[in-house]
Amino acid sequence: MNSSTAAPVTRARTGGPDDRSGLVEQIAGWTLVVVIAMLVTQLGLL
Template sequence: MTASSATAFRPRARTRTGGPWDDGPKILEHVLGWIFVVVVAMLVTRLGLL
């Protein structure tokens, strides 16, 4: 086994999973989440599902 193939099997300290950024602006994520909630609520009431 070579040195480069030996490092390929070493687990990374932190693996990205496609979730929200950990270092991004939290307020933006919070506001976008509430906008999503309001849009879904409007859609549900307009379709008469509630």
């Protein structure tokens, strides 16, 4: 099969700098950070 006639491959989104994430993902990420910090504090791991 000739590679010049092959259909273009669709690339998966990797979440890099060109991938604009929404406000919901930012809020969920920071919420996870806060929950982990509270858990670590309560367990006395640090």
